[in-house]
Amino acid sequence: MFDCIIVGAGPAGRTAADGLAKHRHSVLVVEKASLPCNQPCSGDVSGAIAQWLDFDLTPAIWMKANKITYTSKMAYLVQVPINSPMWMVQQDVLDDFLIKQSQKIGAELRRFTQVKGIKLKHYVWEVKTNSEPVSGRYLIAADGAGGPMTKWLGWKEPKVFLTASLATRSIKGNAINFDFGTIKKGFIWSFPKADGYSLSIAAMRCDKLKDIKKILTDYATKCGADVRVSNLREHPLSLWNGDRKLHSQNARLAGDAACLADPLSGEVIRPAIFSGFNAAQAIDRVLGGADNAKEQYTESIAQEWDTDMVWASRLAKAFYQFTGAAYRAGVKLPMTTQLMSKILCGELHYADIANRAFNKLMPF
Ligand SMILES: Cc1cc2nc3c(=O)[nH]c(=O)nc-3n(C[C@H](O)[C@H](O)[C@H](O)COP(=O)(O)OP(=O)(O)OC[C@H]3O[C@@H](n4cnc5c(N)ncnc54)[C@H](O)[C@@H]3O)c2cc1C
Secondary structure, three states: OEEEEEEOOOHHHHHHHHHHHHOOOOEEEEOOOOOOOOOOOOOEEOHHHHHHOOOOOHHHEEEEEEEEEEEEOOEEEEEEEEEEEEEEEOHHHHHHHHHHHHHHOOOEEEOOOOEEEEEEEOOEEEEEEOOOOEEEEEEEEOOOOOOOHHHHOOOOOOOEEEEEEEEEOOOOOOOOEEEEOOOOOEEEEEEEEOOEEEEEEEEOOOOOOOOHHHHHHHHHHHOOOOHHHOEEEEEEEEEOOOOOOOEOOOEEEOHHHHOOEOOOOOOOHHHHHHHHHHHHHHHHHHHOOOOOHHHHHHHHHHHHHHHHHHHHHHHHHHHHHOHHHHHHHHHOOHHHHHHHHHHHOOOOOHHHHHHHHHHHHOOO
16 A cells, blocks of 8 residues: 555646655556556746756756747747746656656656546545556645546635647747737747647637637748648646635645646746645655644645736736736736746746835835
């Protein structure tokens, strides 16, 4: 029997495995897919993740971007410098790092192992898989957006939004672009890859958009991509939409499964790694006999993430409602990008910006 079974080997599950193995707990990570994972990721990762990982991430970073371009419906292009460079990582290298690190210190990984059901019996989780069943004292659900664990654990399933991504080798370059307006209440982002481009689209406030793939392929064609030889896929995205309870007596939710994605920027990897790190710490404390450790996990995420996401959510509501006006009045201004890049690096919070604006409006 394992001390902890982690379902899902994405960034959240891998970080949690590392955190638990480091404290010499027996950990099993079950992943239905092969590895490196074929999860979509454009590769934009905040440098802030380094604080939760014990190893040097330099080999995974293939580019540090110091400028961004923006367009509105593919026109009105502006180029803006950024003070805190954006890390563009090779996702497979980062993934490999994370899992190998935890395996080196004792975590066990089972690939092609899909969890089919869970049952808590006398304080032990019995986990049914497509191969042999496994059992553990604790569970971390890190099975991503749209995974089954939330429902099986009896929590409310998050609302799932749509994204699509198109990987192509038919265009090359090093410009990072965000386009607003081509998709309603969302955005398209184009990120360079070592061997081409990754174009992605997200409907941030609309869950019933049927033609998201077509909008992206039209956009890609206009960018000069040969869509016939590109890899186009649709993916679920669960955005933060209010505080959630992320713990039960013997389980924790982490990453996309915990619905932590920033509803304004769509950033996920930083909260995924942050929550994986915290979930491991919480289970380590419970295994060590701390009485209040189960609530502490939800509380620490609420304090350090949710409070800021309240503001991100308010901003997102206004931003995606009036994208055109927001583009002209905000996005185009260099200061907006500087503030946003500080937020993504964890140097600034949305709440700080809201407070500054409030103090300007109400000086007394
Ligand atoms: C198009 C697109 C582009 C993106 N670009 C960026 C970006 O540039 N920067 C960024 O920060 N984020 C980005 N993201 C988000 C990011 O890739 C994911 O949200 C992030 O990987 C979430 O990590 P996670 O560990 O919570 O879940 P995931 O990475 O989704 O991992 C969950 C894992 O659980 C496994 N699983 C699911 N069900 C089961 C089961 N029953 N049994 C066993 N295993 C199971 C899955 O196979 C998967 O490997 C992007 C997302 C999309 C869709």
